[in-house]
Amino acid sequence: ETGVTQTPRHLVMGMTNKKSLKCEQHLGHNAMYWYKQSAKKPLELMFVYSLEERVENNSVPSRFSPECPNSSHLFLHLHTLQPEDSALYLCASSQMIVAVGSGNTIYFGEGSWLTVV
Amino acid sequence: AQTVTQSQPEMSVQEAETVTLSCTYDTSENNYYLFWYKQPPSRQMILVIRQEAYKQQNATENRFSVNFQKAAKSFSLKISDSQLGDTAMYFCAFTFRTGANNLFFGTGTRLTVIP
Numbered sequence: 001e002t003g004v005t006q007t008p009r010h011l012v013m014g015m016t017n018k019k020s021l022k023c024e025q026h027l028g029h030n031a032m033y034w035y036k037q038s039a040k041k042p043l044e045l046m047f048v049y050s051l052e053e054r055v056e057n058n059s060v061p062s063r064f065s066p067e068c069p070n071s072s073h074l075f076l077h078l079h080t081l082q083p084e085d086s087a088l089y090l091c092a093s094s095q096m097i098v099a100v101g102s103g104n105t106i107y108f109g110e111g112s113w114l115t116v117v
Numbered sequence: 118a119q120t121v122t123q124s125q126p127e128m129s130v131q132e133a134e135t136v137t138l139s140c141t142y143d144t145s146e147n148n149y150y151l152f153w154y155k156q157p158p159s160r161q162m163i164l165v166i167r168q169e170a171y172k173q174q175n176a177t178e179n180r181f182s183v184n185f186q187k188a189a190k191s192f193s194l195k196i197s198d199s200q201l202g203d204t205a206m207y208f209c210a211f212t213f214r215t216g217a218n219n220l221f222f223g224t225g226t227r228l229t230v231i232p
Contacts (some may be wrong), residue, residue: 043222070230106220
């Protein structure tokens with residue numbers, strides 16, 4: 001039981017498809033995150049939500065569209081992706097959004113492997 | 118800009134031996150936190166250990182300990198009595214103490230524990 005559950009674990013989609021990644025946290029946290037993990041690159045923060053409001057969008061292309069309907073669920077809607085978008089997408093949550101380091105641990109899910117063909 | 122550098126893409130260690138993973142970082146801030154995360158084949162990132170920059174004492178968690186050299190901006194992870202379950206990718210990460218929305222990660226070190 002990870003506390004942060006991501007579905008699907010693997011997704012293959014064409015460049016014209018529309019799909020969504022889902023994340024659910026069972027930890028009662030108030031902040032949720034999407035990270036992108038590409039081979040041989042540092043994890044990249046994509047989006048941050050605090051209490052269902054987006055507070056950070058790190059210059060992510062509009063073909064990635066996040067949605068946070070409540071504090072337990074986070075989606076990443078995907079549309080007209082490019083092959084270079086193939087990566088592991090990690091969802092995470094934390095109790096608060098500020099002072100991440102101060103005893104406010106970020107918990108990660110197991111990720112969704114996305115392959116764009 | 119904040120950067121985290123892990124200069125060892127891959128390392129291996131014999132079971133029961135000790136291994137040290139290197140990490141350096143660059144920041145102009147004075148108050149921050151440093152972390153080591155483990156990512157096993159399941160891909161879930163798991164927090165291994167945390168260090169507050171304002172604390173001089175090195176953090177320890179069971180078989181895991183760090184060597185934090187603030188002046189050198191170095192934050193290495195020592196794993197003692199290595200076990201097969203320690204085989205994973207290890208990421209060094211950094212965040213500011215306040216107003217932080219982000220963890221800055223290194224590129225990772227793949228550690229293999231050899232039986």
